[in-house]
Amino acid sequence: METENCCLCNSSISNKHSEDMYTTKGVPESWQYDCPICGRVKYEDIALLEKICKDEILKIKARYYFSQNKKQAENLTRNNFEAILNNVPYPTSLLGKIKLVLDHYYRETKYLFHEITINIEQDYPLFFCRNTSELEDIIKYLYDNELILGPEYFIGETTFHLTPKGIGYIEELEHNPKSKQCFVAMWFSKNTENLYNKAIKPAIEGDPNKNPNDEVYGTGYSVRRIDEKQHINYITDELIKEIRHSKFIIADLTGNRGGVYYEAGFAFGLGLPVILTCHKDWQKELSKNCGCKRDGIHFDLQQKNILFWTDDPNDTEYSKYNLVEFKKALIARIGAVVGLNK
Ligand SMILES: [Zn+2]
Numbered sequence: 001m002e003t004e005n006c007c008l009c010n011s012s013i014s015n016k017h018s019e020d021m022y023t024t025k026g027v028p029e030s031w032q033y034d035c036p037i038c039g040r041v042k043y044e045d046i047a048l049l050e051k052i053c054k055d056e057i058l059k060i061k062a063r064y065y066f067s068q069n070k071k072q073a074e075n076l077t078r079n080n081f082e083a084i085l086n087n088v089p090y091p092t093s094l095l096g097k098i099k100l101v102l103d104h105y106y107r108e109t110k111y112l113f114h115e116i117t118i119n120i121e122q123d124y125p126l127f128f129c130r131n132t133s134e135l136e137d138i139i140k141y142l143y144d145n146e147l148i149l150g151p152e153y154f155i156g157e158t159t160f161h162l163t164p165k166g167i168g169y170i171e172e173l174e175h176n177p178k179s180k181q182c183f184v185a186m187w188f189s190k191n192t193e194n195l196y197n198k199a200i201k202p203a204i205e206g207d208p209n210k211n212p213n214d215e216v217y218g219t220g221y222s223v224r225r226i227d228e229k230q231h232i233n234y235i236t237d238e239l240i241k242e243i244r245h246s247k248f249i250i251a252d253l254t255g256n257r258g259g260v261y262y263e264a265g266f267a268f269g270l271g272l273p274v275i276l277t278c279h280k281d282w283q284k285e286l287s288k289n290c291g292c293k294r295d296g297i298h299f300d301l302q303q304k305n306i307l308f309w310t311d312d313p314n315d316t317e318y319s320k321y322n323l324v325e326f327k328k329a330l331i332a333r334i335g336a337v338v339g340l341n342k
Pocket of ligand 1: 008035037
């Protein structure tokens, strides 16, 4: 990057410098710069950033990641960039981006005709647009379809409000857009106690306005799970009601419980975002040789983007999947899928 432009968005950058840490070879370990669009971009070396930029989707995801986290984003390294960018929820359909913009208006709207401002020139990475004009086109589409109302011509900062038609559209499309509840479907067992108490619960209920490195940092939602006793009593009505009232669900597939698959399937069917997690030892079917054959994650879900964890300090991959790292990844995933509840 001889030219002082951002590799991710091509804006002029400032404050480019290496971090103080140096490797034994005297080569800086990481670099950073400030970009008016992406915020503070931190990366291991320029070759890594160039590698990311060669893949258009990865580049858009990286731009989103830095813009979303502004100054608090982690340093992208060769070891972590795939894991970090995997947590960025790139819209899977063409209409996905349009829905994201409408969602944004909906989330910010506190009362009827509340005016919401978007800065088209700065905010386009947050909607996964390739450039300013793609976001402009989406806003024009929403305007032409009378889902938002505002000035006919716009540039830079634009102020629109949702029309009742736009509100109706999103409420029909999305389940419980104003809900603050996360439903947790999981195996109730000693094997998952640490997972729930040390990672899932604090991740969901933590304070989204704290620094991400703070222990009490989290997503700001409330957590709901139905305990096993109730399962035995088949209070499925209660279960269904709680899932219906949730904004999203977390389903931990550890233990291969039928109930968890049932709840996750029901939520998928409702169109709720479902975040899948699993103990890393339950990912694959366990060898029959050990005399205790055990099923792994069901084939249908194996291809999904699952967050893995372990609470076993003797595990060779403990440093990667321990509950502290898992909690961070879970918060990032929730933030990416439904946004933090600030
Ligand atoms: Zn940039």
